[in-house]
Amino acid sequence: MTGSAPVGAGAGTPVGAPPAVELRGLVHGYGGPPVLAGIDLDVAVGRVVALHGPNGAGKTTLLRLLATRLRPVRGHARVLGHDVVRQAHDVRTRVATLAVYGGAYGALSGRENLRLGVALRGGGEDPEAVDRALERVGLNAAADHLVRAYSSGMRKRLALARLTLANAPVWLLDEPYAALDEQGQELVDALIAAARDDGRTVLVASHDLPRSLATADAVIEIAGGHLRVMARPTRPPAATTSASTDGESGA
Amino acid sequence: MNDLHAVLWIARKDLLQEARSKAVTVATVFFSAVTLGVLAFAFGENPLLMREGAMGALWVALAFAGVISAAQSWQADLEDGALEALLAWPVPRAAVYLGKLLANWGLMTALGFVLLPLAGGLYGADIGGGAATSAGAGGGGGETAPALVVAVLLGTIAAGTLGFALIAVFYAGLTANLRARESLLPVLMFPVVVPILLAAVRASNALVGSGDLDLAWAWLRLLVGFDLVYAVVCLVLFRFVVEA
Numbered sequence: 493m494t495g496s497a498p499v500g501a502g503a504g505t506p507v508g509a510p511p512a513v514e515l516r517g518l519v520h521g522y523g524g525p526p527v528l529a530g531i532d533l534d535v536a537v538g539r540v541v542a543l544h545g546p547n548g549a550g551k552t553t554l555l556r557l558l559a560t561r562l563r564p565v566r567g568h569a570r571v572l573g574h575d576v577v578r579q580a581h582d583v584r585t586r587v588a589t590l591a592v593y594g595g596a597y598g599a600l601s602g603r604e605n606l607r608l609g610v611a612l613r614g615g616g617e618d619p620e621a622v623d624r625a626l627e628r629v630g631l632n633a634a635a636d637h638l639v640r641a642y643s644s645g646m647r648k649r650l651a652l653a654r655l656t657l658a659n660a661p662v663w664l665l666d667e668p669y670a671a672l673d674e675q676g677q678e679l680v681d682a683l684i685a686a687a688r689d690d691g692r693t694v695l696v697a698s699h700d701l702p703r704s705l706a707t708a709d710a711v712i713e714i715a716g717g718h719l720r721v722m723a724r725p726t727r728p729p730a731a732t733t734s735a736s737t738d739g740e741s742g743a
Numbered sequence: 744m745n746d747l748h749a750v751l752w753i754a755r756k757d758l759l760q761e762a763r764s765k766a767v768t769v770a771t772v773f774f775s776a777v778t779l780g781v782l783a784f785a786f787g788e789n790p791l792l793m794r795e796g797a798m799g800a801l802w803v804a805l806a807f808a809g810v811i812s813a814a815q816s817w818q819a820d821l822e823d824g825a826l827e828a829l830l831a832w833p834v835p836r837a838a839v840y841l842g843k844l845l846a847n848w849g850l851m852t853a854l855g856f857v858l859l860p861l862a863g864g865l866y867g868a869d870i871g872g873g874a875a876t877s878a879g880a881g882g883g884g885g886e887t888a889p890a891l892v893v894a895v896l897l898g899t900i901a902a903g904t905l906g907f908a909l910i911a912v913f914y915a916g917l918t919a920n921l922r923a924r925e926s927l928l929p930v931l932m933f934p935v936v937v938p939i940l941l942a943a944v945r946a947s948n949a950l951v952g953s954g955d956l957d958l959a960w961a962w963l964r965l966l967v968g969f970d971l972v973y974a975v976v977c978l979v980l981f982r983f984v985v986e987a
Contacts (some may be wrong), residue, residue: 559831563986580986584833595828597819599760611752612834638763639823647823654828 510573512537512662512693513558517567520553527553529717530567535695537572537661540688542704543697544722545714551697552592554714555664558695559589571662585614588658590665594647595654598640602631602650605639609654625653629679644671652683663687663694669703681707746838753834753842754849760819761850767815771808771854778804779858783865790867797866798947801858802940805900806907809851810929813911816847817919826919826985836982840912848908855900868951870896889954896950899963903943906970910936913977917984939973942966 513535520528527550535541543551556562557569560580568575574582596605606622626635629649639647648671655663668680677700684707687694698704704711713720761767782800786793820826829839863870871889914932918924946962949955 561827561831581833581835584831587831589828589831591824591827591831593824593827595824597756597760597825598822599763599819600756604759608752608756609828609832612749612829612832614833 509537510570511535512539512572513695514570514573515567516569518554518557518564518569519566520550520557520562520564526565526717528557528714531714531717531719533712533719535693537693538688538691539709540684540694540696540707542708542711543695543714544699544701544704544711549714550717551714552666555589555666555695555697558583558662559587559664560584586660587662587664588655588660590651590655590663590668592666592670594639594642594644594651596639596642596647596650599638601636601638602626602642602646602653603635605650606654606657610657613658621657625657628656629653630675645673645676648672649676649679652679656683661692663692665694665696665698667698668696669698669700677703746835749834749838750841750845753839754845757816757819757843757846758849761846764819766818767812767850770811770815771850772857774811775804775808775854775858776861778807779862779865786866793866794868795948795952797862797868798951799944800866801855801862801947802903802944804858804862805851805855805904806933806936806940808854809904809907809911810932812847812850812854813908813915813932814925814928816843816912817915821919830985836985837978839985840916840978840981843916844908844912847912848905851904851908852901855904856897859896859900863951870951871954892950892954892956895956895959895963896947899943899946899950899959899966902963902966902970903939903946906939906943906966906973907936909970909973909977910939913981913984916981935973938969939966942969 511534513533515531515533518528518531518533519526527548531554543554545551553562557564557576558571560576560583563577568577570576571583572586574586576583596602597608600608603622603626606625607617607619610616610618610622623632623635626632629652631646631649631653634642634646639650642650648668652668655665663684665680665684668684669677672680681703684694684696688709696704696708701711711722713722779800782796782803783793786796817826820829830836859870862868871893910932911928914928914935915924918927918931921927942962942965946959946966949958949962
């Protein structure tokens, strides 16, 4: 079975523009049966797509492939028209990731981690933007504490702050709700909604199906190496979403 | 972004972490001091043997300390997925390598500068005194200022630690994600780093033993040549080390 899931154009998608994410015959594995067994997927610019599936289904693998941290065994993946293997640097300038782990340096403070991220992404020095991001995620009071003293929820909030500072058109979020309290989870929802409003494309791997249904334009299940569109919550401008995958139709 | 800017940010990040944790400083200083002490004890009470072995002992201490330093330099990157995040950013891989190299080289060079007088004192080798010996022996080359000998000696340490750090940071990155990284790192890097160590020991011996600047320059040129070759090779290959 080959999954094929075109997730329709967002309101702001220019005619003829490449999809935000384009997968063709994508295969990846770790020595055993392939985790991704030839998947096809188009996600238009400005859409929020939730990836759902059991542990080991390939959600993180798919996000790491799109973040250029893995190479496809076969097939290809493009982000905004740029191939993740041959144009990896171009892809990295367009993608911001939120990994399961916070990805912060423990011996640096929260503020220093953010400044490092901004500088290495080419954002230059912008202390006010860093302050705003820290405030947005509720870390002002702990901004100058070393990250090694942060709880896992605080580390996740710091990663969210770094995500917002990246100013990338495509967000790849792996388990963004994990380790967060209810307030933190609502913050993630708010950030995703703001990203949609800003015209960003967001792929969210999550086990929280109710939240996925509430926030995403499309929910795609990954299982057995294939994709299946589980549901497409209707929300403006989701009326343009069209998907068909092996006889499954969206909700 | 400006690649040099990225190099400096990554080096700054590593040095800031080290300034706070002091993990590398404590381990390398302690290990080097023990190495120098044990070797001095092994040489016995033969003053000539002690003086002639001083620079060899210094470079043995620096080499072993360098392995610790390089392995530690990637340790912080492996915690909490920090390296994964760093590599997902649009940072040139060469900048990652050069930033880590700069920090590692700085630490090793500082250690070398600290160990030099320690080795001199412990082994009875008069750092810079070889110049007077050479001039007094009527080598025909005129008088060599002790300050010049010390300056070239410091340059030799800087060039030697650069060559060592070029290899150490490269192989430490290569083995960073392996379970057996601590045993694999020295096995992989020492065969490659031997030419650097030999040239550095010879140049240092020429300076401390006899103040023979001509001989020291010859070895130093060779050392810098090795540095350049290793720098080019490591820069070209590093992206294959960290790319998927």
